[in-house]
Amino acid sequence: xxxxxxxxxxxxxxxxxxxxxxxxxxxxxxxxxxxxxxxxxxxxxxxxxxxxxxxxxxxxxxxxxxxxxxxxxxxxxxxxxxxxxxxxxxxxxxxxxxxxxxxxxxxxxxxxxxxxxxxxxxxxxxxxxxxxxxxxxxxxxxxxxxxxxxxxxxxxxxxxxxxxxxxxxxxxxxxxxxxxxxxxxxxxxxxxxxxxxxxxxxxxxxxxxxxxxxxxxxxxxxxxxxxxxxxxxxxxxxxxxxxxxxxxxxxxxxxxxxxxxxxxxxxxxxxxxxxxx
Amino acid sequence: xxxxxxxxxxxxxxxxxxxxxxxxxxxxxxxxxxxxxxxxxxxxxxxxxxxxxxxxxxxxxxxxxxxxxxxxxxxxxxxxxxxxxxxxxxxxxxxxxxxxxxxxxxxxxxxxxxxxxxxxxxxxxxxxxxxxxxxxxxxxxxxxxxxxxxxxxxxxxxxxxxxxxxxxxxxxxxxxxxxxxxxxxxxxxxxxxxxxxxxxxxxxxxxxxxxxxx
Numbered sequence: 241x242x243x244x245x246x247x248x249x250x251x252x253x254x255x256x257x258x259x260x261x262x263x264x265x266x267x268x269x270x271x272x273x274x275x276x277x278x279x280x281x282x283x284x285x286x287x288x289x290x291x292x293x294x295x296x297x298x299x300x301x302x303x304x305x306x307x308x309x310x311x312x313x314x315x316x317x318x319x320x321x322x323x324x325x326x327x328x329x330x331x332x333x334x335x336x337x338x339x340x341x342x343x344x345x346x347x348x349x350x351x352x353x354x355x356x357x358x359x360x361x362x363x364x365x366x367x368x369x370x371x372x373x374x375x376x377x378x379x380x381x382x383x384x385x386x387x388x389x390x391x392x393x394x395x396x397x398x399x400x401x402x403x404x405x406x407x408x409x410x411x412x413x414x415x416x417x418x419x420x421x422x423x424x425x426x427x428x429x430x431x432x433x434x435x436x437x438x439x440x441x442x443x444x445x446x447x448x449x450x451x452x453x454x455x456x457x458x459x460x461x462x463x464x465x466x467x468x469x470x471x472x473x474x475x476x477x478x479x480x481x482x483x484x485x486x487x488x489x490x491x492x493x494x495x496x497x498x499x500x501x502x503x504x505x506x507x508x509x510x511x512x513x514x515x516x517x
Numbered sequence: 518x519x520x521x522x523x524x525x526x527x528x529x530x531x532x533x534x535x536x537x538x539x540x541x542x543x544x545x546x547x548x549x550x551x552x553x554x555x556x557x558x559x560x561x562x563x564x565x566x567x568x569x570x571x572x573x574x575x576x577x578x579x580x581x582x583x584x585x586x587x588x589x590x591x592x593x594x595x596x597x598x599x600x601x602x603x604x605x606x607x608x609x610x611x612x613x614x615x616x617x618x619x620x621x622x623x624x625x626x627x628x629x630x631x632x633x634x635x636x637x638x639x640x641x642x643x644x645x646x647x648x649x650x651x652x653x654x655x656x657x658x659x660x661x662x663x664x665x666x667x668x669x670x671x672x673x674x675x676x677x678x679x680x681x682x683x684x685x686x687x688x689x690x691x692x693x694x695x696x697x698x699x700x701x702x703x704x705x706x707x708x709x710x711x712x713x714x715x716x717x718x719x720x721x722x723x724x725x726x727x728x729x730x731x
Contacts, residue, residue, distance in 0.1 A: 294680075298693035305690045309527050333600075334690060335680040343680060346592035348600070431693045460696040 282326075282485040285350055290329045293319045294343055295354035297334030298429035300454045301510045302355050305334075314450075314510040318372055319353040321502055322477070325493035336428040338404030341366065344480060351490075352478040357406035367481050369490040371474035372503075374516065375448035377407065378469050382437060383462040388444050390467050391415050397443035398423040400433040406473060407446050431455075437463055446470060450511050520695055521704045531687030532708050538601065538683065539670045539712075542608035546669070549609060550616025557621055559642070568617070575614030581675050583607050588679045604676040612669045616662060623658035624650060656727050663720040667713045684708060 285291050295303040295315055306312035311332040323330035335343060340356070343349045345365065355375070358368045381388050388397065394415065401408045403426035411424055425442055427433040433445050434452075438461040455461055477494075479486050497503040507515045521528075556568040575583070588603040598606065627650050635645035677686035688701040695701075 297690050300693060305694050333680050334682060334686065336678065339678060339680065342589045346589050347597055348588075348680065429689070429693065431696070435698065455696060458696050 280485050281350070281480065281483050282489050285328055285486070286326065288328070290331045291319075291323045291326065292331050292333060292348070292350045293323075294333045294335055294340045294349040294352045295319075296337050296340075296429055297332070298431055299355065299451060301450060303353075314373070314506065315353045315355060317506045317509070318497075318503075319351070319477075321497055321506065322353075322490060322493040325496055326489055337402055338428065341404070341478075344478060347480070350479065351486075355475045356478045357473040358476045359406050359409070361409065362406075362478070365481065366478045367483055367487050368476035368478055369487055370494055371476045372494055373475050373507075375450065375473050375475065376469035377446055377448050377471050377473055378465040379444055379467050380434070380437065380447055380452065380463055380465050381444045382440065383464050385443070388466065391470055392419055394422045394444065395420045396422060398425055398441075400425045400427055400436055400442035400445040402427055402430060402433060410471065411446070434461060434463060437461070448473070453511075518700055520691075520697065521700045524691055524701075524704075527691065528684065528687055528704060528708060531682060531684040531705070532712065534601075534676075534681055534683040535670070535673050535709075536712065538604050538608060538673045538676055538681070539666075541605045542612060542669060542673075543666055545605070545609035546612035546616050546665075549613025550620050553613060553617035554620035554624060555646070557617065558624060559646075572614045572617055575611050576618075580607065580611050580672055581678065583611055584675060584679060600676075600679045600681045604673070604679055604681055608669060608673065608676075611672075612665055615665045615668075619658050619661045619665065620654065622661075623654040626657050627653045652727075656724070659720060659724045659727070663717060666716055666720070670713055670716060671709060 295311065297303055297305060297311060299313075299315075301313050303311060303313040303315040310316075311334065316332065319332070320330050333343070333349060337354065340349070340352050340354060341362075344352055352366075355373070356362070356368075358371060362368070379388060379391070387393060399411060399422055401411055401424060408424070408426060416422065416424070425433075425436070427436070430447060430451055433442070434447070434455060436442050437445050449465055452463070452465060456463070477490050479490070494503075497506075504515060507513075553568045553571065556564050557572075560568065584603065584607040587607045588598065588600070591598065631649050631653065632645055635649040636642075640648065673683055674685040676683055677689070682690070684705045688705045691701045692698055
């Protein structure tokens with residue numbers, strides 16, 4: 241008990257090191273900005289020279305890793321083209337879908353190009369560009385399943401859907417009250433939900449046909465889409481709220497792409513058909 | 518299996534981030550662990566309370582929650598950390614709490630007579646700690662410390678949720694590309710295993726070297 245002073249000193253040292261250790265590891269990452277508050281995020285992106293775009297990376301043919309281990313797909317091409325027209329490079333960050341919105345809001349990303357459907361709920365927390373694709377959503381079941389052809393057949397079944405997706409909200413808030421009780425099982429990406437469907441752990445899922453095509457092409461799964469489209473979704477580029485300059489620039493880029501045919505070329509490249517008018 | 522071999526470079530990149538996060542976090546966790554252990558044993562009352570509180574929180578909440586608090590939560594207070602920074606910070610703070618318990622136990626395991634003998638030769642408490650107690654305690658602490666470190670190596674897979682493309686995320690991306698599960702998950706399992714064998718080997722060496730004096 242003699243040298244209490246010595247221990248006070250140690251304590252002080254401890255605090256310093258704790259703080260330093262936090263700073264030390266901070267210095268290892270140059271991707272962090274300390275919340276610099278420039279008003280115009282378009283200017284911020286331009287001066288940084290890169291636009292950080294978030295996507296799942298597990299949703300072919302929209303966004304996935306290609307043979308060269310680069311992000312590829314329809315979303316990736318759209319994002320690249322838009323960035324080119326803004327005069328910046330694009331940096332892709334792959335993350336589970338449910339983590340994308342929090343990452344955007346906490347400024348880890350500048351934009352999300354990952355088949356994010358434009359909905360009123362999302363518009364409360366995000367801003368969207370004009371839609372860049374329209375997807376028909378259908379019910380998907382195993383090939384030998386003839387029990388489910390419409391939403392009403394979901395009653396008592398287990399239905400898989402992506403966590404945090406617009407489809408999940410739709411199932412929970414619209415289909416569930418109307419159809420009656422069924423179990424919703426959530427997934428972090430589309431592939432896992434389709435795999436579970438193929439493995440028989442869920443009875444059905446809902447998704448759009450373009451997403452299904454490469455999987456059927458790869459002969460992986462015995463699954464099929466049934467019935468009429470249950471809804472039609474429009475996806476846009478999501479950005480942080482109150483960002484009119486950026487949204488305007490994105491819209492202008494998208495419009496330019498559609499006008500000069502670049503958009504059609506990208507669409508045909510991934511879906512093998514002309515976009516619906 | 519061919520797919521796995523084709524994608525080894527990609528896995529190695531994932532493994533690099535896994536190792537990177539692990540090694541940096543180990544370093545800081547070690548420092549935090551030692552300081553917190555000493556603070557809990559020898560510090561003034563208020564410091565002991567703080568240290569206890571810290572250990573209790575870190576041990577009592579899931580690492581994933583801690584990572585989310587650091588990565589997504591702190592932003593609301595103006596602290597925007599990058600994915601890797603947040604990952605390292607979270608893991609360091611978490612493992613530091615566990616290590617502090619290891620060290621505390623190890624320090625207490627050194628017989629009291631050793632301290633008394635050190636004092637009898639005229640050493641100050643700090644000297645006794647540094648020259649007599651600590652070298653002995655470190656030896657006792659190595660096996661449980663190895664547990665914590667290897668546990669940490671595996672827990673880095675949680676970092677995928679913060680957008681770091683480490684091993685687990687690499688496998689997920691490849692699964693989405695090729696539509697096969699088993700080879701990729703097996704492959705990363707093997708890579709994790711190899712890395713943990715590496716860490717165990719290093720710790721064993723350290724243990725042997727520290728034992729040499731005896």
